[in-house]
Amino acid sequence: MAFAITQNCCNDASCLSVCPVNCIHPTPDEPDFGKTELLYIDPRSCIDCGACADACPVDAITPVSRLTPEQSIYADINADYYKDKPTDPAWARPRFPAPAVSELRKIDVAIIGTGPAAYYTAQALLRLPRSRVTFYDRLKTVGGLARYGVAPDHLGTRRINEHFRSIFAHPRVSMKLGVEVGVDIDQQTLSERYDAVVYAVGAENDRPLDIPGLDLPGSISARTVVGWYNGHPDVAADAVDLTGVRSVTIIGNGNVALDAARILTADPDDLASTSISPHALAALRKNRVEEVVVLARRGPEFAAFTRSECKALLDRPHVDVVVAGSPETVSTIDALPPAAPASALRGADLVELGSPHSARRIVFAFGRAPLAVHGDNGVDSVLVGTEDDSRSISTELVLLAIGYRGTPSAGVPFDEHSGTINNVDGRVTNHDGTLVAGCYVVGWAKRGATGGIGDNKVDAELTVDALVEDLAARSPRRTRDWHRRLSASAKTLEDVVILDR
Numbered sequence: 001m002a003f004a005i006t007q008n009c010c011n012d013a014s015c016l017s018v019c020p021v022n023c024i025h026p027t028p029d030e031p032d033f034g035k036t037e038l039l040y041i042d043p044r045s046c047i048d049c050g051a052c053a054d055a056c057p058v059d060a061i062t063p064v065s066r067l068t069p070e071q072s073i074y075a076d077i078n079a080d081y082y083k084d085k086p087t088d089p090a091w092a093r094p095r096f097p098a099p100a101v102s103e104l105r106k107i108d109v110a111i112i113g114t115g116p117a118a119y120y121t122a123q124a125l126l127r128l129p130r131s132r133v134t135f136y137d138r139l140k141t142v143g144g145l146a147r148y149g150v151a152p153d154h155l156g157t158r159r160i161n162e163h164f165r166s167i168f169a170h171p172r173v174s175m176k177l178g179v180e181v182g183v184d185i186d187q188q189t190l191s192e193r194y195d196a197v198v199y200a201v202g203a204e205n206d207r208p209l210d211i212p213g214l215d216l217p218g219s220i221s222a223r224t225v226v227g228w229y230n231g232h233p234d235v236a237a238d239a240v241d242l243t244g245v246r247s248v249t250i251i252g253n254g255n256v257a258l259d260a261a262r263i264l265t266a267d268p269d270d271l272a273s274t275s276i277s278p279h280a281l282a283a284l285r286k287n288r289v290e291e292v293v294v295l296a297r298r299g300p301e302f303a304a305f306t307r308s309e310c311k312a313l314l315d316r317p318h319v320d321v322v323v324a325g326s327p328e329t330v331s332t333i334d335a336l337p338p339a340a341p342a343s344a345l346r347g348a349d350l351v352e353l354g355s356p357h358s359a360r361r362i363v364f365a366f367g368r369a370p371l372a373v374h375g376d377n378g379v380d381s382v383l384v385g386t387e388d389d390s391r392s393i394s395t396e397l398v399l400l401a402i403g404y405r406g407t408p409s410a411g412v413p414f415d416e417h418s419g420t421i422n423n424v425d426g427r428v429t430n431h432d433g434t435l436v437a438g439c440y441v442v443g444w445a446k447r448g449a450t451g452g453i454g455d456n457k458v459d460a461e462l463t464v465d466a467l468v469e470d471l472a473a474r475s476p477r478r479t480r481d482w483h484r485r486l487s488a489s490a491k492t493l494e495d496v497v498i499l500d501r
């Protein structure tokens with residue numbers, strides 16, 4: 001019997017470091033890492049110790065024998081990953097991280113933001129015994145997207161906030177909440193006060209879409225809907241008006257689109273015991289959305305959602321999931337490999353956009369680009385087109401879910417093209433390519449708005465490695481000391497660290 005990793009997997013690889021037999025892959029040094037939907041347990045090598053289940057921050061790991069009927073597919077999904085791979089050596093050589101140079105002295109780092117990227121940055125820094133971290137957040141509540149981005153019905157994923165708490169309460173951590181960098185304190189002051197400043201500010205805007213009508217009432221960002229159902233302090237209780245809304249069209253088919261589609265068509269009684277905001281729950285009880293169209297400009301082979309999120313829509317008894325497109329759309333779905341996200345839609349009925357329906361439904365529309373949003377005083381339709389034709393879909397609410405984009409932080413160079421802080425591998429750079437001393441970036445502000453919570457762990461560790469390396473190089477006294485000690489008696493860097501203690 002083995003354990004299996006299921007839908008909630010956040011990819012942060014906490015399970016990998018505790019597995020005694022190296023049976024969880026891909027590991028951060030394997031090419032697939034960050035590209036697979038989940039991490040996978042090799043049932044051929046798993047010794048059933050359960051260490052990974054204890055370490056998992058989001059409760060995604062379960063013994064195969066205890067998978068629920070809905071989860072049972074994950075036994076195969078885990079095993080499938082290893083189909084054409086050799087069995088691992090049962091007791092792979094353990095790897096120990098090299099002692100960090102900054103153990104030699106105290107370092108004091110400011111982290112701007114308290115979301116997942118900020119958390120993993122602090123976790124890596126606090127492994128250095130004499131480090132201190134000060135978090136700054138313009139909000140008075142910590143957690144960033146882990147608190148205000150994860151859908152309320154994703155109970156397992158939301159549990160990661162409990163893990164975050166241990167870092168925020170760490171004795172070497174200070175919290176400056178309700179303090180906005182750029183308004184209440186500037187980058188110059190921070191750089192004088194701390195050895196390093198790490199920006200973990202995420203991506204707070206939408207990618208732009210240049211079509212007419214997006215400014216009409218009834219056309220809003222999916223980001224607003226996410227903030228609304230999660231009670232984000234910046235999003236007013238009436239920012240989403242569902243009055244009279246029967247049909248919603250979501251532009252884009254990433255996981256944000258699927259989260260919004262699932263919540264808008266959920267049974268409010270199922271949401272009542274979650275952390276959903278009271279105003280969103282009241283609105284969902286009062287108004288019944290009958291149809292959500294998830295609109296993708298490309299075919300199913302390019303679906304941006306993950307298979308597990310798509311599957312979660314299929315398991316609900318009172319909501320039909322159907323496909324709109326050409327007959328080739330169905331054959332493309334049928335030909336997709338099982339691991340492809342849209343393969344989850346195999347067997348779904350093909351319908352016409354706007355066709356009558358009796359049950360609530362989610363329509364995955366493929367190969368139709370949004371051309372315009374129409375209406376007089378508010379949205380009443382969206383014009384969508386293929387290469388050959390265009391048609392109007394009746395809709396009362398349009399949600400833009402085409403991805404997030406960063407916004408500039410005052411005093412920090414910003415790359416308008418990518419919507420990220422200008423950087424090379426986490427080191428902030430000026431536009432002429434020179435380094436901004438002591439300034440770093442992690443997470444979506446560094447690499448753009450892709451990846452889930454756990455993807456930030458390795459990303460943050462790489463930036464912390466760069467930070468530590470730079471601090472070591474910046475201290476002439478310490479560098480001189482190391483050289484002297486190295487040449488005097490020590491043979492290796494490990495020896496130097498021991499000598500210094």
Ligand code: NAP
Binds near residue numbers: 259
């Ligand atoms: P995303 O995954 O980047 O998806 C963006 C979608 O917008 C794609 O379908 C894309 O289509 C479409 N799009 C982009 N530009 C467009 C345009 N000009 N016209 C029409 N469509 C356009 O973005 P996201 O949904 O915001 O998610 C961001 C990240 O957060 C993702 O990595 C996601 O997995 C993660 N996330 C995960 C979860 C979860 O695990 N539950 C929840 C939320 C978010 P093309 O492919 O054609 O460009």
